[in-house]
Amino acid sequence: MHCYRTHTCGALRPSDVGASVRLSGWCHRIRDHGGVLFIDLRDHYGLTQCVVDSDSPAFKAANTVRSEWVVRLDGRVRTRPAGTENAELPTGAVEVYIDELEVLGAAAELPLPVFGDLEYPEETRLRYRFLDLRREKLHANIMKRGAIVDSLRRRMREGGFFEFQTPILTASSPEGARDYLVPSRVHPGKFYALPQAPQQFKQLTMIAGFDRYFQIAPCFRDEDARADRSPGEFYQLDIEMSFVTQEDVFQAVEPVLHGVFKEFAGDKRVTDVFPRITYADAMLKYGVDKPDLRNPLLIADVTAEFAEDAVEFKAFKGVIKSGGVVRAIPATGAATQPRSFFDKLNDFARAEGAPGLGYVVFEEVDGALTGKGPIAKFIPAPILARIAEKTGTKAGDAVFFSAGTEAKAAALAGKARIRIGDDLGLSDKDQFAFCWITDFPMFEWNEDEKHIDFSHNPFSMPNFDHDAFLALGEGDDAKILDIKAFQYDIVCNGIELSSGAIRNHKPEIMEKAFAIAGYGRDVLEAKFGGMLNALRLGAPPHGGIAPGVDRIVMLLCEEPNIREVVLFPMNQRAEDLMMGAPSEATPKQLRELHIRLNLPEKKA
Numbered sequence: 001m002h003c004y005r006t007h008t009c010g011a012l013r014p015s016d017v018g019a020s021v022r023l024s025g026w027c028h029r030i031r032d033h034g035g036v037l038f039i040d041l042r043d044h045y046g047l048t049q050c051v052v053d054s055d056s057p058a059f060k061a062a063n064t065v066r067s068e069w070v071v072r073l074d075g076r077v078r079t080r081p082a083g084t085e086n087a088e089l090p091t092g093a094v095e096v097y098i099d100e101l102e103v104l105g106a107a108a109e110l111p112l113p114v115f116g117d118l119e120y121p122e123e124t125r126l127r128y129r130f131l132d133l134r135r136e137k138l139h140a141n142i143m144k145r146g147a148i149v150d151s152l153r154r155r156m157r158e159g160g161f162f163e164f165q166t167p168i169l170t171a172s173s174p175e176g177a178r179d180y181l182v183p184s185r186v187h188p189g190k191f192y193a194l195p196q197a198p199q200q201f202k203q204l205t206m207i208a209g210f211d212r213y214f215q216i217a218p219c220f221r222d223e224d225a226r227a228d229r230s231p232g233e234f235y236q237l238d239i240e241m242s243f244v245t246q247e248d249v250f251q252a253v254e255p256v257l258h259g260v261f262k263e264f265a266g267d268k269r270v271t272d273v274f275p276r277i278t279y280a281d282a283m284l285k286y287g288v289d290k291p292d293l294r295n296p297l298l299i300a301d302v303t304a305e306f307a308e309d310a311v312e313f314k315a316f317k318g319v320i321k322s323g324g325v326v327r328a329i330p331a332t333g334a335a336t337q338p339r340s341f342f343d344k345l346n347d348f349a350r351a352e353g354a355p356g357l358g359y360v361v362f363e364e365v366d367g368a369l370t371g372k373g374p375i376a377k378f379i380p381a382p383i384l385a386r387i388a389e390k391t392g393t394k395a396g397d398a399v400f401f402s403a404g405t406e407a408k409a410a411a412l413a414g415k416a417r418i419r420i421g422d423d424l425g426l427s428d429k430d431q432f433a434f435c436w437i438t439d440f441p442m443f444e445w446n447e448d449e450k451h452i453d454f455s456h457n458p459f460s461m462p463n464f465d466h467d468a469f470l471a472l473g474e475g476d477d478a479k480i481l482d483i484k485a486f487q488y489d490i491v492c493n494g495i496e497l498s499s500g501a502i503r504n505h506k507p508e509i510m511e512k513a514f515a516i517a518g519y520g521r522d523v524l525e526a527k528f529g530g531m532l533n534a535l536r537l538g539a540p541p542h543g544g545i546a547p548g549v550d551r552i553v554m555l556l557c558e559e560p561n562i563r564e565v566v567l568f569p570m571n572q573r574a575e576d577l578m579m580g581a582p583s584e585a586t587p588k589q590l591r592e593l594h595i596r597l598n599l600p601e602k603k604a
Helices: 122-127 136-158 199-207 246-264 279-285 303-307 314-321 339-351 381-391 406-423 466-470 477-481 507-516 521-535 549-556 587-592
Strands: 020-032 036-043 046-053 070-079 094-105 180-183 191-194 212-221 232-242 276-278 325-331 358-365 368-372 398-404 434-438 443-446 451-454 487-492 495-502 542-545
Touching (some): 020 046, 020 094, 036 070, 136 212, 136 246, 136 549, 199 212, 199 521, 199 542, 232 246, 232 495, 232 549, 246 434, 246 549, 276 279, 279 434, 303 314, 303 325, 303 381, 314 325, 314 398, 325 381, 339 406, 358 381, 368 381, 381 398, 495 549, 507 521
Parallel strands (some): 046 094
Antiparallel strands (some): 020 036, 036 046, 212 232, 325 398, 358 368, 358 398, 434 487, 487 495
């Protein structure tokens, strides 16, 4: 017999009744029924009920064990008494009568319980993460994460992709976030950087002649934590392809994500064909470039309606005269809501920095559509009808209004859309609703510095005739700001899973793009000389994307916080409370690295 176990704690079934077995695991729960002890023994694979009474030679030893002690026990499998079966456990029809028990690892008083679902402070949970991971839900999340990663890998290989590993120690490059720097001992005063993403390496892999690359890639960014982003490090499904168009990338990636979500979505539906939504349409209809399509409400632009001379609502008139817009958010069936519904939405808008949310409630009087509410009297009936037509509303519905600069009006309307959809129960939460966002603007106007700047990824290929692009010059600002990029995002349930692009593989186009944004050739050579040199030596058209693994798992585990799906996460201050990182270096380590600290003065 094996020294620790003949079976796991999830293996025994009625067919094992009468067998002598050996189990090892943690004492999950101990129940004393007056001379009879029940020990629920748990390991990675499951849980088995074990029983010992005063007639057993193991009774004395069993009386000493406590929760989370690790024990080895020998015994005989028997059928549970009628009426005590547990249909929720695979082992719920049997139990083990304990003949012998050995303590393998005693446990001190626990800082947090493993049994049950009691909420504990995050600091305690992270400091004792190894205990937290013993809890059923978190343990299941981590196992599900591993299965999801396996599925991603399998589907990528089936799609003709090959897995590569790119360097972890590399050079610093400005990619939008702060680098983690690693001092070099053998090169005093010089530093490596941990990669924010394998972006340049995967492009160089294409230039080297490999055709389809993927990697479950670790990425490191010195940035603040968010609910859907781990501080310090995260993982992404990094993908790059050669000789492809934007549509080729969509056709390669969409089946992978659809398949993984179908595999792990349970009873939830998954979008069969991901709709393509332009950035402009997303900002207009959803108020955000990460639309949650579970919500059926669509925002409409009603600037023209409020600009009519017949409309007397001066607050919106002033906004329009100053170059602003008015957006309308429909609220299906809101007419039956109490006054508190409308008051709470006004309070919500004020909390967002707006004066409030004007609204109109539509009703039918003598067969005609009319409006009531704070601003309805300022809007003539024909214009109310046009607003109703634009927003798809009817009697019994309401429309809320957001006014301001285009960006501010869109932002408030987008948040109000989500709030209204949730409050009215209109959002269908029983699905994973995917979409592609396309046609991002290549450039934008930097109002603070009064010049044209990159809007998103500076290395995307402009969706513009290349000869005409190279010919752009002074006085062409309007044309430049209208240029779209071959850049795209994939969004699920209002969460951006990744950004991607067809890369700018032509050095002259890249130089021109950076020149338009005010970066001279010397700056480009200094920061991206290696990539430029590679592009000058025969680069294929290529593109890719990098869906976030942590966010995929978070969605499929239905967890609101990414720390619930990461094995050993840091806290929001990028600290590992369990291992004590970051920690101070010793004087010897600093001398070897030729580093002298220049710490900020401590505040009194």
